[in-house]
Amino acid sequence: MDADRIMLRRPEMLEELHIDWRLGSAAVSLDTAARTVSLADGSAVPWDGIILATGGTVRTLPTVPMTGGVHVLRSRDDADALRAELRPGTRLVVVGAGFIGLEAAATAAQLGAHVTVLEGAPAPLIRGLGAQMGAAVAAVHARNGVDVRCGVSVTGIEQRDGRVSAVTLGDGTSVAADAVLVGIGVTPATKWLEGSGLTLRDGVVCDANLCAGVPGVYAAGDLLRWPNAMFSHVEPDMRVEHWTNAAEQGAIAAQNLLAWSRGEPQTPYSAVPFFWSDQFDARIQFLGRSHPDAVVTVVAGDPSEGRFAAMYVLHDRLIAVLGVTMPKMVMPSRALLSVPTTREQALAHFERLKNPPAPAG
Ligand SMILES: Cc1cc2nc3c(=O)[nH]c(=O)nc-3n(C[C@H](O)[C@H](O)[C@H](O)COP(=O)(O)OP(=O)(O)OC[C@H]3O[C@@H](n4cnc5c(N)ncnc54)[C@H](O)[C@@H]3O)c2cc1C
Numbered sequence: 001m002d003a004d005r006i007m008l009r010r011p012e013m014l015e016e017l018h019i020d021w022r023l024g025s026a027a028v029s030l031d032t033a034a035r036t037v038s039l040a041d042g043s044a045v046p047w048d049g050i051i052l053a054t055g056g057t058v059r060t061l062p063t064v065p066m067t068g069g070v071h072v073l074r075s076r077d078d079a080d081a082l083r084a085e086l087r088p089g090t091r092l093v094v095v096g097a098g099f100i101g102l103e104a105a106a107t108a109a110q111l112g113a114h115v116t117v118l119e120g121a122p123a124p125l126i127r128g129l130g131a132q133m134g135a136a137v138a139a140v141h142a143r144n145g146v147d148v149r150c151g152v153s154v155t156g157i158e159q160r161d162g163r164v165s166a167v168t169l170g171d172g173t174s175v176a177a178d179a180v181l182v183g184i185g186v187t188p189a190t191k192w193l194e195g196s197g198l199t200l201r202d203g204v205v206c207d208a209n210l211c212a213g214v215p216g217v218y219a220a221g222d223l224l225r226w227p228n229a230m231f232s233h234v235e236p237d238m239r240v241e242h243w244t245n246a247a248e249q250g251a252i253a254a255q256n257l258l259a260w261s262r263g264e265p266q267t268p269y270s271a272v273p274f275f276w277s278d279q280f281d282a283r284i285q286f287l288g289r290s291h292p293d294a295v296v297t298v299v300a301g302d303p304s305e306g307r308f309a310a311m312y313v314l315h316d317r318l319i320a321v322l323g324v325t326m327p328k329m330v331m332p333s334r335a336l337l338s339v340p341t342t343r344e345q346a347l348a349h350f351e352r353l354k355n356p357p358a359p360a361g
Helices: 011-016 076-085 099-110 131-143 243-261 327-337 343-354
Strands: 027-031 036-039 044-046 050-052 056-058 091-095 114-119 147-150 154-160 163-169 174-176 179-182 186-188 217-219 274-279 282-288 295-302 307-314 317-324
Touching (some): 050 243, 076 179, 091 099, 099 131, 099 274, 131 147, 131 282, 131 317, 217 243, 243 274, 282 327, 295 343, 317 327, 327 343
Parallel strands (some): 050 217, 091 114, 114 147
Antiparallel strands (some): 056 186, 163 174, 274 282, 295 307
């Protein structure tokens, strides 16, 4: 897609907000006593209230130099640089079979590249979907000619004339490559907050109102960890790396900051996490949260045909619903995930969705 089609806000809209933009100079430290943020250019910005929203920083492999055709994918510049490598016949190796890696693999394959995906875990997408459903989604890739190899370890790369020529594996073999994408996840971008006194534990630790423990300091998005009351039976606190979560938390953090400034009550943020991912012609939608001990049952369709829905149950409570090109099974299940729903109740719900009652008359 061209860049102008993916713009989130038109520049005129941003101007109308009369925001004082300070671009190109990162925040390097936060002083919660003096209530200032220091920037890389040496200046300091005072604040009465602050929302921390620095997102995530892409992880890289220590044994893989990020030069000569080796890419990551986070920013628009990253996407442009990777896109410039892709043409019919390009041998692209993707390290990491998470959502970013598999989406990039699908897009590259559709542009005519020969794609190999290397994953250390026994199945793709384990963190998001669990092993069983991760494997089912990977089958979509196999059907479209992407070579997904799991349980392999990447030890480094080989270069020729300053360009990557192969990725080397722990078993002594290698995979020829013209370009490499390292898609092995992000770490929360909290480095600049070290020494601020805020609690950092794989993210900025916040309360249910998204407050980071100091009055007037809030956080939103990939950066933060908070107790999501709707999912306290799955995890005591969680960090979510998805778009809907970031957008909703941004709004709640701003509302709560203003409410705090006026001495008004705050609104806790509690939600059913949701994400989607488009890979080839499959639309993957996931509501809720996976758990290693969850029992996964296919409730509609057939994974071998690449179109199905599945439910995740933990201790006889529905905790997640996955749909692969089955939108009618996913979104109507959101309400069930926000209240205790047993396995039996969930099965009955999916039966109703599959066989809706005939309209009266
Ligand atoms: C390639 C890609 C595909 C994705 N696809 C999907 C998808 O299909 N569905 C979905 O739900 N989610 C998807 N996501 C995830 C989604 O984009 C993120 O969850 C979301 O952008 C998080 O928003 P955020 O505001 O927390 O962080 P970000 O969007 O990362 O924004 C953080 C901003 O802070 C800036 N920043 C960082 N450090 C500093 C600093 N020290 N000082 C000043 N500024 C700083 C960064 O430059 C950045 O502009 C995708 C992400 C990527 C990278």
